[in-house]
Amino acid sequence: MKEVDISAYKISQEINIKDLKSYVDFKASEKDIEDELEDTRERLGKLQDTLYAHGKYAVLVCLQGMDAAGKDSLIREVFKDFNARGVVVHSFKVPTDREKRHDYLWRHYIALPERGKFGVFNRTHYENVLVTRVHPTYILGENLPDVHSVEDIDEAFWDKRFEQINTFEKTIAENGTIIFKFFLNLSKDEQKHRQLRRLHKPSKNWKFSAGDLDERDLWDDYMRCYEEILNRTSKGHAPWYNIPADDKPTARLIVASIMLQELKKYQDIKEPELDAKTKARIDEFIARLENE
Template sequence: MANVIEKFGVTSGKAFKLKNYKTDDPGSMEKKEALADLVDFQTELKEYQERLYAEDSQSLLVILQAMDAAGKDGAIEHVMSGVNPQGCQVFSFKQPTSNDYEHDFLWRHYKALPERGRIGIHNRSHYEYVLICRVHPEYNLSERIPGYRNVKDFNAEFWEDRYESIRQFEAHLHRNGTKIIKFFLHVSKEEQKKRFLDRIEDNYKNWKFSASDIDERAYWDAYMSAYETAIASTATPASPWYVIPADKKWFARYAVGKIIVETLKQMEPEFPKLPENQKEKLKSYKEKLERE
């Protein structure tokens, strides 16, 4: 399999078109091979998480965006299995609260950023404000932004300002030690339909089904356009997007796991090294314990 970082990564919006990325593209990889590799990734992930935590200098923010039933929850569960909860934080963002609307649109996401030494996972994120809010611009009215009183006020300039705010936000985080990688789990409309039917027919999955999911399918093309524009407008070398084919859950989990581990390796976190004088003290402590 070609390097997934190079194959699915987007570091510039220039000429980016979502139609050029397939929803089912495992290449020559077989499910059995991917599952075996995922186990290896989990071992490496645990090691690098420990290094990151001990170093206490950098942090990693993983953003997962997708249409409903694309497999975000499953990717988190399978990829992050075995990771020390002390060094990992997962936030799932729902509809903003009245308190959230008392602040700017990035406020609640800034509060959820990972501390130094930790991995943060955002299941949905600040991108909802240029995705669902772009498809349903009436939601923006709840923010009560000066000068924007009607839906028609949300023009091209408004959206470009939003993308610019996101770019500046992510650039600021990068400069201060937080590496950001953003995943779009790219599922087809046909596969989403199959998964919705599965949720309806399986008593153990009924709780996952929401009538609103069906309503949103009517806006599929608008969502694809919103994703394409958001990715093209915010992909940078420092904060790249990865468009992951998600029709096969096992491959999506493999690709997400592979990219997270490779990103951590590139960050090169290291266990702290004690100064020589501290090492000498350790020797004396060892001798003291051994004499007991």
């Protein structure tokens, strides 16, 4: 298979979300795609070991997408060959009472990966300019000093929030966190198919919530918000990638390939060498163990 062309997915100029692809055809069999993913994730796993030994970078992987976009299965399949200690996944749900007593970014700050590790955000800090923008009454639950009613949540409020998110990402990038942001672009028709499958298949019923259909009714509102997110927050240090998500195997391969290609550009990520004094005594240590 041909190498995935990152430029085809990276958001590097202003976009209209209707022009972004939700499906791409690699002209390859499902087995070929799965074999390529297996090879790519094995190489990612080895790179993560080196990243851990190097200890100077962390990797933050942000996944956003509508319900049924395939976030959970993507995490399972892409990170399957990682050392368990090398990747930590956080699924952000409705903020708890404790989290609401802090600023909205607090729970994301404390979940950031430490140097040498991958952190995966399944839904992210962008929920704070997505769900809360579609449902502004949620902002009232944050108990902010200058917000007393929905009327106080104006465009200046959202401008400030976008600025805060951009600053958050710039700060962590400047301090050694490599950021990947993936928008799993699922078509409305494919979402319908997947939600029907959840309802028809008893083993998948637990994934369904009546509220999912209420959110589906707001599809156009969500797309407008996603378009603004992609246009206002795709930066050189924290780019967004549009991942066609109507076909799950292809989406997984694209995500894994982008991470591998980008991380390979960091030529300084190498396993540290032993200090000269210890290295000079390698033969002595080997003999000591073999002669026990």
